[in-house]
Amino acid sequence: MSIRPVALVPAIAGVLLLAVLLFPICWMLAASLMPESRLFESRPFLPTAVTFEHYRALFDERNFLVPVRNSLLVSGLTTLVAVPIAALCAYALARLRMRGKGLVLACVLAISMFPQISIVPPLYLILRELRLLNTYPGLVLPYLTFSMPLGVWLLTGFFRQLPKDLEEAAMLDGATRMRALRDVVLPLAAPGIASTAILTFLYCWNEFLFALSFTLGPDRYTVPVAITLFRGRYQVPWGEVLAATVVATIPVALLVLACQRRIVAGLTVGATKG
Amino acid sequence: MNHRVTSIEHAETRLAWLLVAPALTIILLVSLVPIAVTGWDALHLHDLRLPWLGQPFIGIDNFVEAANDPRFRAALLHTVAFALISVPLELVLGLGLAVMMHAATRGRTFVRVSALLPWAIPTVVAALLWRFMFDVQTGIVAASFRTLGLVGPAFDWFVHPRAAWFPIIAADVWKTTPFVAILLLAGLQTIDPALGEAAEMDGAGPVRRFITITLPLLIPALVVAAAFRMLDALRLFDLAYVVTGGGPGSATEPVSLYAFITLMQRLRFGYGSALSVTAFLLTFAFALVWVRVLGRSITGARS
Numbered sequence: 123m124s125i126r127p128v129a130l131v132p133a134i135a136g137v138l139l140l141a142v143l144l145f146p147i148c149w150m151l152a153a154s155l156m157p158e159s160r161l162f163e164s165r166p167f168l169p170t171a172v173t174f175e176h177y178r179a180l181f182d183e184r185n186f187l188v189p190v191r192n193s194l195l196v197s198g199l200t201t202l203v204a205v206p207i208a209a210l211c212a213y214a215l216a217r218l219r220m221r222g223k224g225l226v227l228a229c230v231l232a233i234s235m236f237p238q239i240s241i242v243p244p245l246y247l248i249l250r251e252l253r254l255l256n257t258y259p260g261l262v263l264p265y266l267t268f269s270m271p272l273g274v275w276l277l278t279g280f281f282r283q284l285p286k287d288l289e290e291a292a293m294l295d296g297a298t299r300m301r302a303l304r305d306v307v308l309p310l311a312a313p314g315i316a317s318t319a320i321l322t323f324l325y326c327w328n329e330f331l332f333a334l335s336f337t338l339g340p341d342r343y344t345v346p347v348a349i350t351l352f353r354g355r356y357q358v359p360w361g362e363v364l365a366a367t368v369v370a371t372i373p374v375a376l377l378v379l380a381c382q383r384r385i386v387a388g389l390t391v392g393a394t395k396g
Numbered sequence: 397m398n399h400r401v402t403s404i405e406h407a408e409t410r411l412a413w414l415l416v417a418p419a420l421t422i423i424l425l426v427s428l429v430p431i432a433v434t435g436w437d438a439l440h441l442h443d444l445r446l447p448w449l450g451q452p453f454i455g456i457d458n459f460v461e462a463a464n465d466p467r468f469r470a471a472l473l474h475t476v477a478f479a480l481i482s483v484p485l486e487l488v489l490g491l492g493l494a495v496m497m498h499a500a501t502r503g504r505t506f507v508r509v510s511a512l513l514p515w516a517i518p519t520v521v522a523a524l525l526w527r528f529m530f531d532v533q534t535g536i537v538a539a540s541f542r543t544l545g546l547v548g549p550a551f552d553w554f555v556h557p558r559a560a561w562f563p564i565i566a567a568d569v570w571k572t573t574p575f576v577a578i579l580l581l582a583g584l585q586t587i588d589p590a591l592g593e594a595a596e597m598d599g600a601g602p603v604r605r606f607i608t609i610t611l612p613l614l615i616p617a618l619v620v621a622a623a624f625r626m627l628d629a630l631r632l633f634d635l636a637y638v639v640t641g642g643g644p645g646s647a648t649e650p651v652s653l654y655a656f657i658t659l660m661q662r663l664r665f666g667y668g669s670a671l672s673v674t675a676f677l678l679t680f681a682f683a684l685v686w687v688r689v690l691g692r693s694i695t696g697a698r699s
Contacts, residue, residue, distance in 0.1 A: 136496040139489070140510050146525050146570065147513055149536060153528070161534045211419030218412035219405060226416065233427045235683065237631035239652040240676040243659055243669045244433035245426075267427045274419055299411055328518040330634045331652075335660055346520035350638055360534055367521040378512045382505070385512055389575070390582040393620050 147371070154364035161360055176365035186366060188341065189348035194373075196258055196333075196344060197326035200265040205319050208273025209311075213303060215274070216281035217289075227278065234271035238331045241267060249336055256338040264332040269322045272392075276321065279391035280314025281307070317388035320381050324374060345370045431676065434669045442666035451666070458670035467646055468671060471654040475678070478561070478650065479629035482568045486625055487618065489569065490576025495606075497577060498584045511574035519571065523638035526567035530554070537566075554640060557647030564639045564648060568629070576621045583617025584610070623686050630679050651675045 153161060155172045180186045215223050245264050246255075254260035288310065289302040297305070308315075333344040340348065349366045352359060378385065438458050442451045462468045493511065500507050514522065529537040532552040541547045553559045587610060595605050633652040636642055642649035642657075652675055659668030 135492065136500070136507075139493055139496065140507065143510050143514055143570070143574065146522075146529065147517070149529070150521075150525050207418045207422065210415040214412040214415035218415070219408050220412035220416070221409075226420065230423065232683070233423060235627045235679060236431070237633075237652055237672075237675045237679055239631070239633065239655050240434055240672040241427065241430035242656070243437060243665050243672060244430040246659070247665070248430070263426055266422055267430075270419055270423050271427075274423075299408070324516055328516075328520075330518070330520050330637075331656070334637075335656070346518050346634075349524065350520055358531075360528060360531075363524055364528065367524055370521050371517050374516045374518070375513060378509060378516050382508050382512055385516070386508065386578055389578050393579045393582070393617075393624065 150364055150367055150371070154361065154368045156361070158361045176361035177369075180362050180365045180369065184348075184352070184362065184366075185340070186348065186369065189343045189345045190369065192258075192342055193327055193345040196261045196265065197323050199258065200262050200269050200326045201319050201322045203262065204266055204269040204273045204322055205277075205315065208270055208318070209277050209308075209315060211274050212277030213281050213307065215278045217286075218299075227275070230271045230274045234268060234275060238268070242331065242335050245332075246335055255336055256342045258342075260336050261333060261342075261344070264336060265326050265329060268325060268329075272325065273318050273322060276318045276388055276392050277311075277314060280311055280317070283314070283391070284310050313384060313387070314391070316381070317384040317391070320377055320384055321388045324377065324385075327373065434672050434676075437666060438670035438673045440666045442664075442669070444663035444665055454666070458667050459674075461667060462670055462674060467649070468651070468654060468674075470646065471649050471651045472674070472678070474648065475630055475632060475650040475652075475675075478565070478568075478632055479626055482565050482572075483622060483625045483629050485565070485569050486573050486576050487622055489573045490621065491580055491614075491618075493573060493577035494580035494584055495610075497581050511577055513574075514571050515574045515578075517571075519634040520638050522567045522571045523635045526563045526570070527554075527639045530563040530566075555644050557644055560640045560644060560648045564635050567635050567639060568632075572625060572628070576625060579621040579624070580614060580617050583614050587613050619686075619689070623683075626682055626686070627679055630682060631675065651678065 154176055155174070157171060157173050157175070160171070214220065215227060241264075245267075249255045249260045249263070252260075254263070284307065289306045292302040292306045293299065328346065329344070330346045330350070333347045334350070337343050337347060343351070345366075349363060349370060352363050352366065439453060439455060440451045441449060441454045441457075443449060497504070497507050497511065526537075529535045530553045532538055532550070532554075535553075538547075538551070538553060542549060542551065551559075553562060591609050591613075592605050595609055600608070631652055632650040633656065636648055636650050636653050637656075640648040642653050646654070651671065655668050655671035655675060658664050658671055662668075
């Protein structure tokens with residue numbers, strides 16, 4: 123009889139942990155639907171009166187569609203540029219005979235680890251010189267600093283997981299390396315490429331320091347920068363800020379819901395070789 | 397025949413470099429060159445507000461200034477202390493979450509989604525959320541602390557130099573514990589369940605089994621997760637910028653934030669570059685130490 127309560131401990135701890143993980147997100151959603159006045163009551167808890175006023179103000183008065191569009195464009199473009207180039211590199215690193223593979227991979231990992239601030243000053247001066255400050259390419263280029271190493275690292279892991287037999291068979295049948303890559307390897311690697319693309323997109327969507335440093339005005343702010351720079355006349359306009367955080371979370375939540383397995387695969391393939 | 401093999405090998409090596417070249421060129425241009433430029437700029441007097449001074453070479457003067465700059469020394473201390481407090485918390489809680497996810501027989505998808513959401517949302521959103529919850533007027537967490545009598549009736553977390561760290565650390569732990577858990581879960585799944593079953597036959601209880609079997613086999617995964625988290629914590633920027641802005645005063649200011657302010661607000665590019673270089677060296681030093689520890693602990697786990 124004494125075993126039962128002990129067996130319940132992990133379950134209770136688990137439920138508590140999950141509640142702590144999910145509560146802030148639920149609270150964000152609930153509070154974004156409350157009238158501003160209720161936020162300042164001592165313990166408002168559930169929204170008794172639901173209002174979409176904050177969302178209306180967000181899109182009508184603050185033009186929040188502009189940063190959403192900027193973020194989608196920059197994140198999408200970076201992913202489209204980085205993933206294919208990284209895939210070619212990763213295939214070579216995973217499969218082909220070449221010297222210095224280990225060194226290349228070590229460099230790639232090292233670069234993905236360094237603090238972003240350490241390249242902000244020269245990038246700022248270079249982008250200013252090229253008149254690329256406050257432009258989309260002016261964000262895509264800096265975003266390649268983390269998305270290329272990330273892509274190479276993840277995809278090398280994914281390519282290594284694929285069986286070699288099929289492409290070798292294709293090459294024995296007379297296909298060239300590139301042909302085998304295109305017709306045999308790439309279709310097999312599609313899930314890994316999807317994982318990489320999702321993670322790259324998420325990292326770009328969430329990026330803050332580069333966007334803060336290399337955009338100059340609301341026309342090019344990304345979502346994280348726009349939310350952070352919201353100012354009220356006297357205090358933080360919490361209602362609108364919360365509505366904005368909900369909007370910023372929606373694409374992420376959709377990706378997580380639709381692709382959780384692919385995301386977990388990406389996270390673990392990146393770590394298991396470390 | 398031999399000749400043919402080597403020519404095929406040559407062709408393969410050539411193709412390999414051809415495939416690697418675009419990615420390496422981009423990485424070289426957008427990352428390695430800028431890092432070198434930062435290092436070079438750090439040795440110059442370079443102030444965008446005083447362009448008539450030019451950019452004279454001043455050797456290590458910027459680093460000497462940094463060493464004598466109390467605000468920088470405090471920032472260094474903040475960064476290291478933040479990493480040393482939040483990462484162990486994340487490892488312990490992440491281990492708990494991983495064990496739970498591993499043991500879950502029902503609702504695995506739900507658990508996985510709940511864990512991935514905090515990890516995936518933008519850091520800035522997490523920061524705003526925790527700032528909101530700790531806010532003296534609107535914050536549900538602040539209100540709970542007051543109700544429990546743990547703080548005074550008008551306690552404002554953001555005006556106390558020490559207390560202001562709580563929302564930052566809470567946000568970081570909340571956001572990254574799931575990441576640790578997912579890495580550790582992958583480690584747990586590689587452990588052969590037969591080991592635990594054998595120990596159970598021998599009469600070992602669940603706690604004993606966890607400590608003597610699971611934990612030692614999980615050390616490589618723990619070392620990797622700790623390394624990822626430490627390197628990330630040492631570049632703390634977003635959370636500090638958004639939750640406290642480094643305040644009150646500069647009581648919660650990490651190195652990255654001080655460097656950012658020096659660069660983008662004071663426009664002192666030479667000195668700011670020197671501060672950025674130290675931020676880089678800090679992560680580099682940690683990585684070097686960790687690679688040694690990592691090597692040892694993995695061999696230790698195998699023996």
